Amino acid sequence: MVILETKDLSYSYPDGTVALKGLNFKAEEGEMIAILGPNGAGKSTTFLHFNGILKPSSGKVFLKGKPISYDNKSLLNVRKTVGIVFQNPDDQLFAPTVEQDVAFGPMNLGFSKEDVEKKVKEALKAVSMEGFEKKPPHHLSGGQKKRIAIAGILAMNPEIIVLDEPTTGLDPLGASQIMKLLYELNKKGITIIISTHDVDLVPVYASKVYLLSNGKIIMGGTPKEIFSNPKIVRNANLRLPRVAHLIELLEKEDNLGIKIGYTIGEARQNIKEFIQGG
Numbered sequence: 001m002v003i004l005e006t007k008d009l010s011y012s013y014p015d016g017t018v019a020l021k022g023l024n025f026k027a028e029e030g031e032m033i034a035i036l037g038p039n040g041a042g043k044s045t046t047f048l049h050f051n052g053i054l055k056p057s058s059g060k061v062f063l064k065g066k067p068i069s070y071d072n073k074s075l076l077n078v079r080k081t082v083g084i085v086f087q088n089p090d091d092q093l094f095a096p097t098v099e100q101d102v103a104f105g106p107m108n109l110g111f112s113k114e115d116v117e118k119k120v121k122e123a124l125k126a127v128s129m130e131g132f133e134k135k136p137p138h139h140l141s142g143g144q145k146k147r148i149a150i151a152g153i154l155a156m157n158p159e160i161i162v163l164d165e166p167t168t169g170l171d172p173l174g175a176s177q178i179m180k181l182l183y184e185l186n187k188k189g190i191t192i193i194i195s196t197h198d199v200d201l202v203p204v205y206a207s208k209v210y211l212l213s214n215g216k217i218i219m220g221g222t223p224k225e226i227f228s229n230p231k232i233v234r235n236a237n238l239r240l241p242r243v244a245h246l247i248e249l250l251e252k253e254d255n256l257g258i259k260i261g262y263t264i265g266e267a268r269q270n271i272k273e274f275i276q277g278g
């Protein structure tokens, strides 16, 4: 089932900046999608349309096949279904303690005190942040803040979580831990949509990739389909995953004929096969 879709979505900011120019995006239920695009391509603007924070200048956003309406009641429903985690957790975390922060969403949705407590507990467990309940969010590290921001969204039981550059500002271990957490949430059935510049992590975790450039989707497909078009990727000011670039050089410059791989695991296998075959 197509769970989230935009059709010819265009958006201009009040100062006249044209950020989106007829964007067509589709997410199937249960997918883990990465939107790749250079700075200013329109990723954050797209995400703000996914849960109705911005209203299209033209075109439409469809949630479970129905166009989003922008009255308060419909928007509440949209925000229950689509949770958004902003790029900077400081834009999201504001309560004096972690548990109050995570409780904010379910409390606003009208859950009972007992249910809220249960949801906070479950959400903190899911992001491995039990024991941090009484800490002020501003005393946490960047990676921990990201986890708490994700817990705050999880506590509302969303069907879709949209995360704007979830690995930005994290060290390599923190970045791969966040990606693993998102992968696990996806395996539990939550549709995950992230924006990122981190092309090395994309083929490891994403089932589908959209390339966004200049307010438009220029290509969509599996990581393999996207990265086997290095010209398009580079024209959008992005690059291949490092490991794919290395094999590309070995193949094109050194004529070694190794099958291209997009993750370390794939590349390792292909190099072993090449050595054994030669």
Ligand SMILES: Nc1ncnc2c1ncn2[C@@H]1O[C@H](COP(=O)(O)OP(=O)(O)OP(=O)(O)O)[C@@H](O)[C@H]1O
Pocket: 013, 014, 015, 017, 018, 019, 037, 038, 039, 040, 041, 042, 043, 044, 045, 046
């Ligand atoms: N509040 C705003 N007012 C006016 N223009 C804006 C505003 N926010 C973003 N823009 C412009 O809209 C375009 C798309 O910006 P957006 O933040 O969506 O890109 P992005 O792909 O998320 O970029 P980045 O990777 O740098 O976060 C850019 O030209 C940007 O300058």
